[in-house]
Amino acid sequence: MQQVFSPSNLPFVKMHGLGNDFVIFDSRGIDARVTPKLAKAIGDRNRGVGFDQLAEIKDGEGTDISLDFWNSDGSRAGACGNATRCVAWLMMQESGNNSVTIRTERGVLHAVRAGDEVSVNMGHPQRDWHEVPLSHAVNTNHLPLAGDPVAVGMGNPHVVFFVDDIVGVDVAAQGVAVEHDPLFPQRTNVEFAQVRGHDEIRMRVWERGAGITLACGSGACATAVAAAERGLTGRTVRMEVDGGWMTLDWRDDGVWMTGPVQFVFRGEFDASFLEQI
Numbered sequence: 001m002q003q004v005f006s007p008s009n010l011p012f013v014k015m016h017g018l019g020n021d022f023v024i025f026d027s028r029g030i031d032a033r034v035t036p037k038l039a040k041a042i043g044d045r046n047r048g049v050g051f052d053q054l055a056e057i058k059d060g061e062g063t064d065i066s067l068d069f070w071n072s073d074g075s076r077a078g079a080c081g082n083a084t085r086c087v088a089w090l091m092m093q094e095s096g097n098n099s100v101t102i103r104t105e106r107g108v109l110h111a112v113r114a115g116d117e118v119s120v121n122m123g124h125p126q127r128d129w130h131e132v133p134l135s136h137a138v139n140t141n142h143l144p145l146a147g148d149p150v151a152v153g154m155g156n157p158h159v160v161f162f163v164d165d166i167v168g169v170d171v172a173a174q175g176v177a178v179e180h181d182p183l184f185p186q187r188t189n190v191e192f193a194q195v196r197g198h199d200e201i202r203m204r205v206w207e208r209g210a211g212i213t214l215a216c217g218s219g220a221c222a223t224a225v226a227a228a229e230r231g232l233t234g235r236t237v238r239m240e241v242d243g244g245w246m247t248l249d250w251r252d253d254g255v256w257m258t259g260p261v262q263f264v265f266r267g268e269f270d271a272s273f274l275e276q277i
């Protein structure tokens with residue numbers, strides 16, 4: 001019988017990476033598990049705590065830990081780069097080590113300290129249509145959509161539009177329309193990118209299941225891959241998102257993403273809140 005969360009076993013941590021904010025649970029050693037209903041209630045910015053994503057730490061499987069991710073609409077996500085960096089920081093603070101291995105839906109990720117920032121190898125990009133995934137076979141470098149975007153899977157689906165004037169993009173209106181386009185059977189994250197030079201990109205994002213966020217780590221990785229594939233940049237870029245700056249480095253062993261993390265507070269839920277869910 002699965003244990004139901006109760007205030008005594010539901011402490012949480014609030015963190016953000018470049019303003020992409022997270023509630024982090026540590027479910028290691030207990031049977032209780034997050035549910036879509038619980039995630040959606042906690043993610044409500046008026047009635048709950050509010051987050052872009054919830055990260056649930058579970059026992060490792062040949063790794064230090066495992067991680068599951070939930071969006072604020074209660075949907076699951078196969079990857080969450082900024083939350084991975086935040087949790088990696090927590091684990092490194094706990095262990096005193098400078099690296100951590102993390103099992104996620106997309107496989108084993110490695111994170112390391114990078115000065116006062118955290119780097120994570122988000123793995124290799126998925127470029128075949130069925131890996132992204134898309135609903136049918138198309139050229140993922142030139143999707144049959146207005147704006148000629150690129151599709152890249154990073155454990156979750158992304159579609160990247162290159163634009164000349166990123167300030168003028170209506171991210172919400174265009175983002176929600178593309179998120180729900182039938183070409184994406186699992187919906188998609190939507191990035192808009194303006195290339196500033198061979199090693200610099202400005203990116204804004206509409207996230208599947210969360211809407212506009214100040215940063216998206218897997219989206220930044222997808223954008224860096226798309227730009228390099230199109231020959232618009234090299235494989236190492238500095239990227240400015242609404243929440244600040246990060247570095248992307250597409251190496252032979254995967255796409256490394258580096259940026260800051262910020263601990264905000266530790267909290268615990270009141271029983272009256274949990275009882276209403």
Ligand SMILES: N[C@@H](CCC[C@H](N)C(=O)O)C(=O)O
Pocket residue numbers: 020052053071076077078079080081082083156157189207208209210213215216217218219
């Ligand atoms: N902000 C995350 C991406 C979170 C998941 C995304 N909304 C999805 O549903 O795939 C990141 O930093 O990667």
